[in-house]
Amino acid sequence: DAGVIQSPRHEVTEMGQEVTLRCKPISGHNSLFWYRQTMMRGLELLIYFNNNVPIDDSGMPEDRFSAKMPNASFSTLKIQPSEPRDSAVYFCASSSRANTGELFFGEGSRLTVL
Amino acid sequence: KNEVEQSPQNLTAQEGEFITINCSYSVGISALHWLQQHPGGGIVSLFMLSSGKKKHGRLIATINIQEKHSSLHITASHPRDSAVYICAVDPSGSRLTFGEGTQLTVNP
DSSP states (O other): OOOOEEEOSEEEEOTTOOEEEEEEOOTTOOEEEEEEEETTTEEEEEEEEETTEEEEOTTOOSTTEEEEEEETTEEEEEESSOOGGGOEEEEEEEESSTTTSOOEEOOOEEEEEO | OOSEEEEOSEEEEETTOOEEEEEEEOSOOSEEEEEEEOTTOOEEEEEEESSEEEEETTEEEEEETTTTEEEEEESSOOGGGOEEEEEEEEOSTTOOEEOOOEEEEEEO
């Protein structure tokens, strides 16, 4: 398996623009997680899905952030409108079991909002 | 006080040394994860454990549930072990809480 695949790897955009980050989990994994990593706050869970259903989105910072998982092999994290403080590395991870399974991380998407 | 505290924050060692990184947490957990993040940024899961000890190659992870403490040991350290090591705990429902990480540098 190719592992968790994220795109884009790098994105530079201007404040106010819409940003869409994409993730393809490992086939057969039924849990998917979106994390954000910044120097100030470290790694934080934004949202996680189990069997394509959002279970916990309490980490989503505000209404500008939204995440979807239309099927078992694809998820998106959207920021609209983007702000400079959204600059971070966004990681997607998947697991075969939500709270007892090993996590497999993607390479991350580095977002810079100017 | 953070729910997850790691020590030390930074660690420099000579190749071949035995290394220990500690993680203390303040909440009840169902599992604890040790993650490795290389300079390129990618994150790899090293261990997930809920009791006892696990070993993988030169890496050993232990956990004491009663004392709310875990250690990650690296035997015969090598420069390629240089990375940030992150402890994360799972209180329940998959909401991982992360430590701030330990930056390890192993010099040849």
